[in-house]
Amino acid sequence: MVETTGGEPDDGAAEVLDRPLPDGVRRRVVQIVSDGFGGLTVAELPAQLRQYARFAPNRRAKFAGNAMAAALETDPLFRQRIAEKLREAQPELVGALDSGAPPPAADPLDVAAAAYVLRPTGWVKLVTAAGEEALRADAERADEESRAELERLREELAQARGQTKAETERLRTELESAKREAESLHRKLRGALSDVKRGEAALRKLQGEMDTARADGQGQVSAAESETRRLKARLSEAEAALEATRKAAREGRSVEDMRVRLLLDTVLEAAQGLRRELALPPVSVRPAETVDAVEPGRMTPKDIAARALSENDPAILDQLLALPQAHLVVDGYNVTKTGYPQMPLEKQRLRLLGQLSQLAAQTGAEVTCVFDGAELAAPVLLAPPRGVRVLFSKAGVTADELIRQLVRAEPPGRPVIVVSTDREVADGIAKAGARPVASVVLLKRFSRG
Numbered sequence: 001m002v003e004t005t006g007g008e009p010d011d012g013a014a015e016v017l018d019r020p021l022p023d024g025v026r027r028r029v030v031q032i033v034s035d036g037f038g039g040l041t042v043a044e045l046p047a048q049l050r051q052y053a054r055f056a057p058n059r060r061a062k063f064a065g066n067a068m069a070a071a072l073e074t075d076p077l078f079r080q081r082i083a084e085k086l087r088e089a090q091p092e093l094v095g096a097l098d099s100g101a102p103p104p105a106a107d108p109l110d111v112a113a114a115a116y117v118l119r120p121t122g123w124v125k126l127v128t129a130a131g132e133e134a135l136r137a138d139a140e141r142a143d144e145e146s147r148a149e150l151e152r153l154r155e156e157l158a159q160a161r162g163q164t165k166a167e168t169e170r171l172r173t174e175l176e177s178a179k180r181e182a183e184s185l186h187r188k189l190r191g192a193l194s195d196v197k198r199g200e201a202a203l204r205k206l207q208g209e210m211d212t213a214r215a216d217g218q219g220q221v222s223a224a225e226s227e228t229r230r231l232k233a234r235l236s237e238a239e240a241a242l243e244a245t246r247k248a249a250r251e252g253r254s255v256e257d258m259r260v261r262l263l264l265d266t267v268l269e270a271a272q273g274l275r276r277e278l279a280l281p282p283v284s285v286r287p288a289e290t291v292d293a294v295e296p297g298r299m300t301p302k303d304i305a306a307r308a309l310s311e312n313d314p315a316i317l318d319q320l321l322a323l324p325q326a327h328l329v330v331d332g333y334n335v336t337k338t339g340y341p342q343m344p345l346e347k348q349r350l351r352l353l354g355q356l357s358q359l360a361a362q363t364g365a366e367v368t369c370v371f372d373g374a375e376l377a378a379p380v381l382l383a384p385p386r387g388v389r390v391l392f393s394k395a396g397v398t399a400d401e402l403i404r405q406l407v408r409a410e411p412p413g414r415p416v417i418v419v420s421t422d423r424e425v426a427d428g429i430a431k432a433g434a435r436p437v438a439s440v441v442l443l444k445r446f447s448r449g
Contacts (some may be wrong), residue, residue, distance in 0.1 A: 021116070022135075025127055026069060028113030033068040034061040036085030046071045046078050072117070083118050094118060097126075262325065263411040269324025312438065314445035320435060321363040323415040329406055329434075330356060330442065331399060331420035332371040338421060338439040339446075353385050355446045360387030368406060372399035400425045407434045 021029070034057045037045075042053050049071055052064040060068075072079050087094045093106060097120050108129065115123035310316075321328060336348035343351070353369060360367040366389075373392040384390040393402045403418060407429045410416050416434040419442045420426060426436035 021069075021127065022112075024109045025112045025116060028109050029072065029116050030061050030065040030068055032086055032113055032117055033072055033082050034058075034064075035089065036082045037068070039085050040081055044078075044081055046075050049078075079117060079119075086114060086117055090114065259411040263413055266325040266411075266414045272324070312441055312444070314441055314448055317417070317437060317441055317445050318363070320415065320417045320437070321359075321365040326363075326365040326415045326417060327410060328359075328365050328367045329403055329416060329418045330367070330369045331403060331418070331422065331425065331439070332369045333399065334420045334422055334425075335439040335442055339443045349382070353382075353388055353390065356388045357385035359445070370399050370402050370406070373397070400428075404428050404432070407432045410434075 037049070037052075037060060038057065042050050045053060048067055049064065052060050052067070055063065072082060093110065093114055096106075097111070097115055097118055112127045112129070115126040320326060330352075332349065332352055333345075336343070336345075336352050340348060340351065349371065356367050356369055359365075367387060368389040368391060370391050370393070373394060382390060391402060391406075393399050400420075400422060403420070403425060407416055407418065412433060416429075417437055418425065418429045418434050419437050419439055421439045430436055
């Protein structure tokens, strides 16, 4: 419906839309305002729209759509400025609207939005027609979708009916089979009930016999338990006495006897080795032998100086292992991670133990190889090679602590050689009387064969 004010010409500015602006037309109007918005200065914008002056067109249309539509409706000057921008952007469409003959190929929504901004004579009719056209198009589209959905539902219904029929036939067959099986189970159940009644009667008879036997056996069990407790008490006393005797024997004689005997063997062999090293004659010293001179075939001080070895010379290890009753203690992972760290731990252990077995066979020395138990994910199943004692540290004890325990367990005076690059280990065992040797020296000795 078009309303005009009395006494004024019936032009487009006096026309009033008697219904809400259709959604499609409103979206096109907001887009026209957003496109023309950027061509205006901040001073030309209404106060409520100046905060959106720096927004991008799409963001402006999203966040300021309602404000722009309201300003266009209530601010004639702003609407005129937007209309001027529209005339510059779409001259053909604006010219057609001014002439009163919109182009037939134009989108009705675009025509209605432009008419709403320009307000030519008859713009309300254009807006109303565009809204009705949009509603008609939406109704046709909804009708098409409804028909397609109805057709799809019909197909699904036919398919469901077929499936239901097949499922009904299957269930009917299963029901007949279940009925026959139920009848068979009923017959078996009746037979089982008869068997249960006979079994219950036999069970009651056996229960009476068991009660009698239990009463007779209870007295025998009580007597046997009393005798068992008495025998256990005597056995505990005997075991305690035996353990005390064994402990006294171990602590009082075995360990000390072993340490003294080992030290005695060490001293004797050291004395024999010293005699051989000094080439002492088997007879007493003669006065002529006290004269300082160089005999044929004997070493001179120069020869003795030439025998000095560096700390990294593997020959020094041979000299140490040649001492009487020498004990070689090896920090296993310290050696393997120095020599071949790229190998898995298992292969590191096997390679080192094989080389130590050959060294033990060549030198005759006692060899103990210590590994850190904290490196293990599970217990190791390992057959120690001939001549090598293999030890793993317990939980909470490092390999370094186990090596120091081994050194402290030896009697003072026995030659103990510890192979480790760990400075703390070397300092600790040196204070206890052992001889530290770097891991690289042992590796060089292995490579020499």
